[in-house]
Amino acid sequence: MNSTRALEVLKEHGYKHTKQREKLLTLLDQHDDIYVSVKQLWEEFSEDFPGASYDTVYRNLYTLADIGILETTSLDGEKQFRFHCDTSDHHHHFICTACGKTSAIHLCPVEDVALSLPGHQIDNHKFEVYGKCPACH
Amino acid sequence: MNSTRALEVLKEHGYKHTKQREKLLTLLDQHDDIYVSVKQLWEEFSEDFPGASYDTVYRNLYTLADIGILETTSLDGEKQFRFHCDTSDHHHHFICTACGKTSAIHLCPVEDVALSLPGHQIDNHKFEVYGKCPACH
DNA sequence: GTGTTAAATGATAATGATTACGATCTAGGA
DNA sequence: TCCTAGATCGTAATCATTATCATTTAACAC
Ligand SMILES: [Mn+2]
Ligand SMILES: [Mn+2]
Ligand SMILES: [Zn+2]
Ligand SMILES: [Zn+2]
Numbered sequence: 001m002n003s004t005r006a007l008e009v010l011k012e013h014g015y016k017h018t019k020q021r022e023k024l025l026t027l028l029d030q031h032d033d034i035y036v037s038v039k040q041l042w043e044e045f046s047e048d049f050p051g052a053s054y055d056t057v058y059r060n061l062y063t064l065a066d067i068g069i070l071e072t073t074s075l076d077g078e079k080q081f082r083f084h085c086d087t088s089d090h091h092h093h094f095i096c097t098a099c100g101k102t103s104a105i106h107l108c109p110v111e112d113v114a115l116s117l118p119g120h121q122i123d124n125h126k127f128e129v130y131g132k133c134p135a136c137h
Numbered sequence: 138m139n140s141t142r143a144l145e146v147l148k149e150h151g152y153k154h155t156k157q158r159e160k161l162l163t164l165l166d167q168h169d170d171i172y173v174s175v176k177q178l179w180e181e182f183s184e185d186f187p188g189a190s191y192d193t194v195y196r197n198l199y200t201l202a203d204i205g206i207l208e209t210t211s212l213d214g215e216k217q218f219r220f221h222c223d224t225s226d227h228h229h230h231f232i233c234t235a236c237g238k239t240s241a242i243h244l245c246p247v248e249d250v251a252l253s254l255p256g257h258q259i260d261n262h263k264f265e266v267y268g269k270c271p272a273c274h
Numbered sequence: 275g276t277g278t279t280a281a282a283t284g285a286t287a288a289t290g291a292t293t294a295c296g297a298t299c300t301a302g303g304a
Numbered sequence: 305t306c307c308t309a310g311a312t313c314g315t316a317a318t319c320a321t322t323a324t325c326a327t328t329t330a331a332c333a334c
Contacts, residue, residue: 014281015281015282016280016281016282016329016330016331017330017331018281018282018283018329018330020282020283021282038320038321039319039320051284051285052283052284053283053284053285053286054321055283055284055285055286055321055322055323056282056283056284058320058321058322059282059283059322060282074211074214077211077214077216077291077292077319077320078319078320079214079320079321094250094254094257094259097260103254103257105250105253105254106253107246107249107250107253108246109244109245109246109264110266112244113231113242113244113266116242116243116244117231117240117242117266119270119271120231120240120268120269120270120271120274121268121269121274122231122266122267122268123234123267123268123269124266124267124268125264125265125266125267126263126264126265126267127246127262127263127264128262128263129247129250129254129259129261129262130259130260130261130262130263131257131258131259131260131261132257132258132260133256133257134256134257137257137258151310152310152311153300153301153302153309153310153311154301154302155300155301155310155311155312157311157312158311175291175292176290176291188313188314189312189313190312190313190314190315191292192292192293192294192312192313192314192315193311193312193313195291195292195293196293196311196312197311214290214291214320214321215290215291216291216292
């Protein structure tokens with residue numbers, strides 16, 4: 001996923017094309033494969049839009065996540081955002097706790113787990129590996 | 138882990154035996170294998186200690202987690218606590234989103250993942266499966 | 275291009291979880 | 305019993321998230 005495609009998806013969902021959304025998507029493009037917090041995006045956003053409402057950044061990030069453009073995780077009780085992966089296969093991520101950079105993990109144990117939990121209805125799951133990426137350690 | 142053993146561990150770490158801590162551990166005993174929020178524990182706690190400080194419950198839960206008596210997770214941005222499992226084997230949990238009840242998952246993919254991530258330093262990982270337990274669905 | 279309108283933004287405040295702090299109380303040892 | 309470090313209480317600060325409403329603007333019809 002990238003900002004150009006994201007603007008199309010926004011339009012498909014009936015959302016307007018605003019300067020603010022374009023800027024936000026550009027920022028997300030610059031953090032490719034990296035989880036970024038609302039606060040950091042708002043700070044970078046504010047350089048172009050001084051006095052921008054925090055809520056505008058916050059609300060748009062949640063909108064983008066809602067329609068599948070972004071994916072999210074929570075680190076230290078703070079929500080983080082990044083473009084949704086393009087690959088069609090189900091996978092998970094290694095997340096660098098220093099820079100937020102992610103690496104794909106093409107291995108998911110949830111199918112095997114389901115077999116070992118008879119009577120349980122599995123709705124979703126979370127598998128994340130944390131550490132330092134090659135550049136950070 | 139249970140309240141009796143927990144009181145011993147507290148003493149081993151130089152913490153005092155207080156009525157409040159005893160009550161808190163009793164409450165945790167009553168929620169065996171179930172994740173409970175600070176708020177819920179504080180409400181139950183307040184029945185015996187009207188006007189109890191929220192901070193007392195909160196601080197003690199974090200103390201107990203620090204010294205390995207409790208384990209924690211975060212659901213909807215709210216921290217949840219339960220007694221640490223007695224089993225010595227590394228494992229993960231299915232968590233019922235209706236009642237908090239957990240079931241052990243004796244399967245961890247992190248070793249295999251490490252092999253597929255050369256150059257990455259792996260510090261920790263999270264694997265949780267969510268859904269409805271047999272009693273709730 | 276002009277006007278219309280629903281959506282988006284800005285400004286600000288409310289909420290809820292977490293954390294901090296000083297005064298008071300108390301467990302546990304001398 | 306007395307002393308004191310640690311624990312609790314009462315209260316407030318902090319931080320992320322969410323809500324509200326007046327103002328602005330993108331998209332569309334004319
Ligand atoms: Mn990916
Ligand atoms: Mn367990
Ligand atoms: Zn998976
Ligand atoms: Zn594991």
